[in-house]
Amino acid sequence: MNQAKTQAVINKLKKKGERITPARKGILEILSDTDQLLNVAEIYDALRKKGVVVNYSTVYRTLDNFSKHGLVEKLAIVDETKYKLLEQQAHFHHLICKKCHSTQPINYCPYDELQEVIKTQTKFLPVEHRLEIYGYCEACQKKK
Amino acid sequence: MNQAKTQAVINKLKKKGERITPARKGILEILSDTDQLLNVAEIYDALRKKGVVVNYSTVYRTLDNFSKHGLVEKLAIVDETKYKLLEQQAHFHHLICKKCHSTQPINYCPYDELQEVIKTQTKFLPVEHRLEIYGYCEACQKKK
DNA sequence: CTGGCTGCAAAGACTTTGCAAGGCT
């Protein structure tokens, strides 16, 4: 279990005057311990498995809260909304399997070139970006 | 009005044995005539303005249909789902304004490097990808 | 003609919200 990661985020939340409840701690632990993108139902289920039984609305509210504090990113996958804990150092994009919906991070980001192109072509002021790659994971390729 | 573009897609649909109804024709015209990403409500409204009054479910079904035929792309924007007509030649990514939600295409795609990185780092088989950039358009920068 | 397409209305999935009770600090 990635306690250091969880604790770091908890400290940030405390500094902002947010209370640390079992639901919040549980969700942070879950997000800290995975490199998958998770949707609300997956987080809800994972919480139950940990013995933290909460209402769905709590999960939604908690994720909104974390998102507003810039601790968690809400990602729009086609036909699904997923969440991930933001890393302070680097940031990642994800490979998403079209069959089993598993995700894995990839160490690549086109941000620098992207920014250059935008500056050259437009007067748009970029703030953030999303990049996801859809395809088939190793396991699902073999199944086919 | 971009009739050539519309007609080209209509021909593709006909070849696949799909019928060309007023709803389908209207939606194709709308998508052909914009470089914006449109959501279902925007397409529905644009149809009405053209005098083509249809049910929401028809818009959904039509877009699903086009999407299945690879003519239209369904994009997941955070908190919104948008659609665009696929270009056969090139493909584009979009700049999305966080304030007014307008979109503009940009002539850049990291696909080549991306594929290289995926091949090097993983055994994932990429099929498609999504890249969107969020920020502020020229008009909204001035308003601030 | 005739099967695919549409309208309608209802259901379904997901998310948000108001209020009272409970628990973190």
Add this chain to the structure above:
DNA sequence: AGCCTTGCAAAGTCTTTGCAGCCAG
């Protein structure tokens, strides 16, 4: 103790679906 957070239930939004009737080919 005070007030932020949660549970509950209801409402809201968006999307899908079954069925009957219509229309493009």
